Amino acid sequence: MELAKRVQTLTPSSTLAITAKAKELKTEGHDVIGLGAGEPDFNTPDHIITAASNAMEEGLTKYTPSGGILDLKDAIVSKMKEDHNLSYSTDEVIVTTGAKHALFTLFQVLLNKGDEVIVPAPYWVSYPEQIKLAEGTPVIVKAKEENQFKITPAQLEESITKHTKAVIINSPSNPTGMIYSEDELRAIGEVCVKHDILVVSDEIYEKLIYSDDQHISMAQLSEALFNQTIIINGVSKSHSMTGWRIGYALGRAEIIKAMTNMASHSTSNPTSISQYAALAAYRGSNEEVDKMRQAFHKRLDALHSWLLEIPGVSCEKPKGAFYLFPNVLETARNCGFETVDDWVTALLEEEKVALVPGSGFGSPENVRLSYATSIEQLEEAAKRIKRFVENHQ
Numbered sequence: 001m002e003l004a005k006r007v008q009t010l011t012p013s014s015t016l017a018i019t020a021k022a023k024e025l026k027t028e029g030h031d032v033i034g035l036g037a038g039e040p041d042f043n044t045p046d047h048i049i050t051a052a053s054n055a056m057e058e059g060l061t062k063y064t065p066s067g068g069i070l071d072l073k074d075a076i077v078s079k080m081k082e083d084h085n086l087s088y089s090t091d092e093v094i095v096t097t098g099a100k101h102a103l104f105t106l107f108q109v110l111l112n113k114g115d116e117v118i119v120p121a122p123y124w125v126s127y128p129e130q131i132k133l134a135e136g137t138p139v140i141v142k143a144k145e146e147n148q149f150k151i152t153p154a155q156l157e158e159s160i161t162k163h164t165k166a167v168i169i170n171s172p173s174n175p176t177g178m179i180y181s182e183d184e185l186r187a188i189g190e191v192c193v194k195h196d197i198l199v200v201s202d203e204i205y206e207k208l209i210y211s212d213d214q215h216i217s218m219a220q221l222s223e224a225l226f227n228q229t230i231i232i233n234g235v236s237k238s239h240s241m242t243g244w245r246i247g248y249a250l251g252r253a254e255i256i257k258a259m260t261n262m263a264s265h266s267t268s269n270p271t272s273i274s275q276y277a278a279l280a281a282y283r284g285s286n287e288e289v290d291k292m293r294q295a296f297h298k299r300l301d302a303l304h305s306w307l308l309e310i311p312g313v314s315c316e317k318p319k320g321a322f323y324l325f326p327n328v329l330e331t332a333r334n335c336g337f338e339t340v341d342d343w344v345t346a347l348l349e350e351e352k353v354a355l356v357p358g359s360g361f362g363s364p365e366n367v368r369l370s371y372a373t374s375i376e377q378l379e380e381a382a383k384r385i386k387r388f389v390e391n392h393q
């Protein structure tokens with residue numbers, strides 16, 4: 001049977017593919033270290049688990065409004081006021097089944113066939129696929145490594161056509177860990193206002209910043225940008241709640257309303273129990289979130305210094321998220337491999353260390369290492385990578 005055209009060019013997520021391969025080797029009894037994970041390795045904080053358990057016992061296990069329970073929307077509105085001094089009303093919020101589904105639904109309601117969305121590369125793997133599933137066209141703009149993988153206003157302006165509807169800004173970024181400064185965002189925002197294009201601001205890693213830099217949202221920079229920005233966020237990364245599947249979008253009421261209608265015909269609502277858990281996450285203390293951030297910070301410092309000891313590897317230190325994205329093309333070539341993808345495959349086979357090749361993120365010279373694993377595992381992984389490189393020189 002011929003499947004629909006829209007899925008014929010769909011590529012499976014490269015991050016999930018490497019995780020599957022690593023799991024397979026593990027089941028065969030190999031001592032695999034997986035640095036492919038896109039999720040914190042900590043347990044969800046206890047007070048959140050208790051809230052979910054209470055919700056179940058209280059019978060809060062039924063359908064909820066499609067756009068989420070009012071209490072959670074209120075908590076998100078308060079969070080935006082507190083964190084960014086932004087004033088949203090609850091009809092400008094939708095709670096979704098993870099941030100991924102917020103993005104998916106957004107592109108479905110925004111794009112017509114041929115509408116273009118500018119996607120700075122390196123990009124999170126799902127952006128281009130989700131845009132294509134909405135019959136839109138992803139326009140990939142390669143950010144330069146010497147500019148910390150951030151696009152410039154000039155690059156953005158050159159890529160705008162009469163079909164451009166939006167640009168995605170993901171700061172802190174997966175996979176690079178880089179963050180845009182306020183000035184950089186302002187300059188990019190000016191171009192968006194001038195050309196009347198929307199900013200899809202994916203802020204899922206906002207709580208994971210390891211420098212004095214503040215997380216700035218495009219929406220807080222001006223009235224015009226507030227109106228032209230759709231913020232995407234969620235509790236997956238901040239509260240170690242990836243499996244609970246709670247994300248959200250904030251933006252103009254007409255867009256949020258269309259997304260809510262769409263959700264009413266697809267998911268009906270995000271899981272009721274998870275919504276109560278997310279409510280506890282936002283109403284409760286931030287102590288656990290801070291502890292997790294501190295642990296990530298230590299790991300970043302350690303892994304970054306170990307990586308630089310590997311011959312040929314260059315890597316600017318990221319400021320956020322939980323990934324390093326070193327350029328290993330020279331190292332791979334010196335080891336006798338034509339591509340970084342081949343180098344990654346051989347590393348997994350020989351030393352049982354799983355990394356994600358940068359090709360899936362639109363940057364084939366790099367690899368992504370996640371430090372969402374213990375410091376002991378990170379040290380052992382770094383040792384193995386170094387040994388692998390030395391053995392192949």
Ligand code: PLP
Pocket residue numbers: 038097098099100101124170173174202204234235236242245246247
């Ligand atoms: N946006 C980025 C940049 C991500 O890295 C991820 C998850 O890996 C998501 C969105 C989706 O998050 P969620 O688990 O809430 O769907």
